[in-house]
Amino acid sequence: MAAMEQARFGLDQLRRDVGAAGFLATPNTAADPNVCPKPIQPYRAVSLDRVHGVNNGNTNIVPNSITLMGAFWSPTVYTTRSVVGRQVVLQGPEDGAAFPPTYADFDQIFVKNRLLRIANADQFEMYFRIDNANFGSRTITLGDPVPITTPPDFCGVQGFGVGLEVSVVGFVRYTLVPDDSEIGKIDLVRQELDARDPALNTVLPNSTIRVAEYVADLQFYDFAFDVDRTGRNPLIQVFPTIENVLDSGTQLLNLSLAARPQDLRFVTIKLTTRTSHEDESWPYRERRNLYDPIESYEVDSTMAGSARTVSLAVRVPLVSLQVRNVK
Numbered sequence: 001m002a003a004m005e006q007a008r009f010g011l012d013q014l015r016r017d018v019g020a021a022g023f024l025a026t027p028n029t030a031a032d033p034n035v036c037p038k039p040i041q042p043y044r045a046v047s048l049d050r051v052h053g054v055n056n057g058n059t060n061i062v063p064n065s066i067t068l069m070g071a072f073w074s075p076t077v078y079t080t081r082s083v084v085g086r087q088v089v090l091q092g093p094e095d096g097a098a099f100p101p102t103y104a105d106f107d108q109i110f111v112k113n114r115l116l117r118i119a120n121a122d123q124f125e126m127y128f129r130i131d132n133a134n135f136g137s138r139t140i141t142l143g144d145p146v147p148i149t150t151p152p153d154f155c156g157v158q159g160f161g162v163g164l165e166v167s168v169v170g171f172v173r174y175t176l177v178p179d180d181s182e183i184g185k186i187d188l189v190r191q192e193l194d195a196r197d198p199a200l201n202t203v204l205p206n207s208t209i210r211v212a213e214y215v216a217d218l219q220f221y222d223f224a225f226d227v228d229r230t231g232r233n234p235l236i237q238v239f240p241t242i243e244n245v246l247d248s249g250t251q252l253l254n255l256s257l258a259a260r261p262q263d264l265r266f267v268t269i270k271l272t273t274r275t276s277h278e279d280e281s282w283p284y285r286e287r288r289n290l291y292d293p294i295e296s297y298e299v300d301s302t303m304a305g306s307a308r309t310v311s312l313a314v315r316v317p318l319v320s321l322q323v324r325n326v327k
Contacts, residue, residue, distance in 0.1 A: 003214060007273040007312045010188045010212030014174055014269050015316050017068055017190070021045040022320035024071035024167040025117060026125060027262035032326045035125050036155035037147070041198035043115075043127060045069045045321060046261040048220060048246060048253045054176045055217075056184045058298050060287040063218045064242055065175035067193065067200055070320070071117075071167050074100075074109045080118075081138070083161025086131070088116065088140040090166070099138065106135040113194045113204060114170035116140055121164070122154045129195050130168070140166075143196075171200055176215055184299035188212040188271070199255070216297045216309055217272040223253070225263040231327045236265060241291070262326040270313040280305040 022045035026032040030042035047067045055061035079097040081089040091097035100106040110116075110133035118126045129143035147156035157164065171193040179185040192207035193200045223245050228235040239245055245253045252259045274297040284306035285295045296306035 003273045003275050003308070003310045004312075006212045006214060007271050007310050010215065010273070011269065011271045011312050011314055013190065013211045014066075014188075014271065015314050017070075017072060017172060017174070018046075018066065018267065018269065018316045019319065020070045020072060021068040021318060022070055022324060024075070024077065025069055025169040025320075026127075027321045027324050027326050028259065029127070030257060031260070031262055032125070032324075034123060035127070037126070039127060041255075042257070042259075043069055044255070044259060044261045046253055046264055046318070047200075047255055047259065048242060050242070050246075051176050051218075054178060054186055056186065056297075056299065057301070058216070058287065058294075060290050060292070061217050061294065062290060063176045064220050065173060065218070066220060067171055067173045069169060069171050071169050072172055073111075073114075073170070074168055076167070078166045080161055080164040080166060083118065083146050083157045083164060085145045086142045088118070088142065088146070088161075088166065090138040090140070092138060100135075103135045106133070109168050110140055111168075111170075111204075113196055114168055115195050116142060117167045117169050118146065118157070119165040120149070120154070120157055120161075124155050126155070127169075170195060173200070173203075174211070174218070176218055179213070185213070186215050188215045188218060212271070212273060214274050214276050214307075215271065216274045216294055216307075217270075217311075219270045219272075220267055221270070221291075222266075222268040222315070223264060224266045225260070226265050226322075227263065229327055231325050262321055262324065264318050265322055266315055266317045268313055268315045270311055272309055272311040274299075274307040274309045276307075278303050278305045278307050282306055282308055 027045045029035045051063040079091045092099045131141045149156040188211045190209045192204045194202040223239045227237045
């Protein structure tokens with residue numbers, strides 16, 4: 001029952017954030033014609049990787065990790081009073097605009113090294129790293145200045161940048177990490193990643209949250225892509241394994257320039273948890289390949305028996321990517 005509870009809770013958290021990938025953001029800055037200027041390293045709503053060596057020696061267990069981009073901290077679109085250089089000033093309730101009611105709320109949303117998305121009057125989107133923010137003055141200071149439009153190039157802001165839409169987006173990663181407090185214990189964690197790091201390998205301080213304990217495996221499979229390139233006639237093709245989307249073909253979910261997360265329409269997530277202790281009456285059964293069921297889990301090879309396991313799966317639609325329909 002404890003393992004089932006951990007699996008349910010962890011899967012619910014995963015489902016919620018994976019389903020919000022791309023919300024108030026772009027699926028892929030490299031392919032989205034509305035994004036300018038283009039970041040040197042493209043921002044993507046979804047990317048996958050493998051986590052090697054986090055299996056406590058159990059055969060044929062290679063967990064996956066997933067990195068997501070979206071507005072995970074606030075579903076609100078804010079309005080600018082002005083945008084000048086690196087300074088963005090927001091409107092408040094007296095202007096009829098949404099604004100966090102307290103300093104604590106503001107401080108949890110406008111965090112250093114997240115991204116501020118600015119949509120100008122022509123619906124071009126710009127992404128700038130947040131350097132600092134001040135609740136009292138409603139000012140967001142960016143890492144780089146916002147460009148001024150110079151027709152025929154409409155990338156940037158006109159005049160003082162009044163009435164533009166902004167939102168806060170960033171990157172989170174779900175991955176498995178060993179818990180050194182207990183032998184053989186592995187947990188599912190949610191980490192926020194530093195937008196300054198192009199490889200998205202730097203975790204923001206104090207951002208790691210333990211989502212589920214005693215986890216044996218995390219897998220993503222049955223990736224459904226809309227392979228129609230016109231954007232008018234959906235044609236769904238399902239790629240069954242992570243190898244199909246990381247190692248071959250054109251529908252990639254890695255960090256290469258050929259990646260096409262904007263075509264992803266749904267994916268299946270499977271989380272496997274285990275009992276906290278081994279059962280002497282439950283012999284260890286080696287997993288024969290990466291996609292067989294995990295029937296048992298070896299925690300300590302010097303002890304008899306093994307831990308029992310439970311696996312739960314859910315199919316998650318990528319609604320924001322479907323609505324944006326970037327080709």
